[in-house]
Amino acid sequence: MAVPIVIAHRGYAGVAPENTIGAAVRAAAADETAMLEIDVQPAACGTPVVIHDVRLDGSRDGRPLTDASGLVWETSLEDLRATRVLGTEGTVPTLTEFLAAIPETVGVNVELKNPGRSDLRVGDPLSNGERAKRREVWTPFVERVVEACAAFDGEFLFSSFCEGALAAVREIAPAYAAATLVWDDLEAGLEIARRYDCEAIHPPRNAIAGTGLVETSYAGLSEGEREIDILEAAHAEGRTVNVWTATNWHQFEQLAAAGVDGIIADYPGLGAGSSAR
Template sequence: MSSDEHEVGRRSFVAGTGALLGASSLGGVAAATHEDANGTESENHGNEHWSGGHSEPEIIAHRGFAGVYPENTLGAFGRATWGDDADMIELDIIPSADGEVMVIHDPDLSSRDEGTRGLTDLDGYVWEYTADELREADVLQSGESVPTLGEVFDLIPDSVGVNIEFKNPDTTDTYTSQKLSEERLSQQMEVWRPMAEKALDIAGNYENDVLVSSFAEAAIAVVRDIDPDVPVAYLFWDSIETGLEITREYDCEAIHPPYNMVKGTPFFGDEYYLSGPFADVDLVKVAHEEGRAVNVWTIGTWYQAEQLTAAGVDGLIADYPNLLWSGNDEMEWDDPDSGDGEATETGTETSTEAEAETATGTETETETTTGTANGTEIETGTTAPASTGTGTDGGN
């Protein structure tokens, strides 16, 4: 499929970028140049403003703020955008049996809580059900169902960016968080291609800025092959070196590391999905020098948000709204004698229930998870990458 069949184009979706670059039509951005880590000048495809330096990162609603709303549902995305003013939403896609692009995280529909409770009331894999059947599923006993990608775009404002994570292409024979051989990469690209083409076609019908991310090299590669102008971000897992290698090969506009990969914060190398030691690399500095944005996952406390903001990240992929706050925020309390007793905030932001949970920087996400040795989560139904096929990644 030729690139001019898609309308998505490389716009300034990536977190912290400010105003739209170039014309308002999709794909009208001229290329710029930047120097890579070796001092070599290369094309930057119009992302010269994607190098950080912003006073405050963008807030990306992880699965529609999964800490407070049923994840990846229309109810969550509606509240996150129309109510909580998320700058962007992050969602996951997997195809249905009849080829519709569904918004859902877990390929295995009954993979939560060690199989005692599923993400939905269905068993089996997403791609074993039609879109209509998935629309009737009950997500986390919330009364919300599994939406299509088009339904999400129909719901949210045009001004809200959409980070589409390519989660699974309809098979457990996938490879994540590793550099693939040429032969295997070619084979895997064809596995991802049908969903990628459909997802980009859908996104091209809307005005929202779009960023594609994935833990799978083949997913990034096939998006670049279908339309080189679509912004992409590689999701880091257990290796900074591997993440940077893949990022540079595809000239990704952004990197998406877990928050414990950000050097200069109290969390660097801490146990999260995986613990360090990681390579002694300042990812924020390196990414910004190369003209890339840094969006970190998954943020659950104000303390994490505060420390990562100080480290210079461009986007916070967060489970909760309103995690950014300022110690200079002030509250005007009504006179208690008035019987009113209500408080109004004169600052611009408020804390959330997540802040009340902890000020220590320990992750307290409310996604349904399995074992926690120290309060950190590992999602069920996911496995760390291996040299053989893995069903899904365990991360974002």
């Protein structure tokens, strides 16, 4: 049985302040880490910064995400650099700073989270007319992201829940690998992956048929067996399947046994006792 690669979710967000340089350096040093998964969106000036939430005043388990407030894309780069993440000394880094801090031996899954606006189309296949408009929405930001990535000689995988982002990636940087992130519609995820010939597809953990995880609700999917075997369908088309997000060894074990190619994990070491190893 093939062993899935381990992708550190926001730099193993379960053990370090997510999407910070400190988390990235620590995660990259772990032998098991094949890739780091990060989220990018623009500061007010358009510079790509590494942060998940669109608002700085979000929370994690009752703790403030940062000591600032407001929308990320309305906040100056200077103010973003002055924030503190989850009560630590970690700040919101630019994508350039983040990449400069990690070794080029580790890959980076760059999730295109938001181009700087609230009217996103998440998880929806777009009509021909909408497709061009949404690509234009994403193009300026994706250009800035690709520019920031140019100095890093490691492996990149660009992913997004938004078709417009993937359309922009394919137009601006077709040499980079791309993945569609799936929310609550497995068929839509496959359709978008086919449309852009994505190298990978990223479904939620409870989308994988034949595992006990399908009996749980998560990421917009209710419990129950799936009508589509997304793993089988993607593999039949030659696409890599990286599943999000494993938070314990039991989830990791089930996903590994099912034959997924990669597991996006909140914690290091989840696969240490896996029978797939």
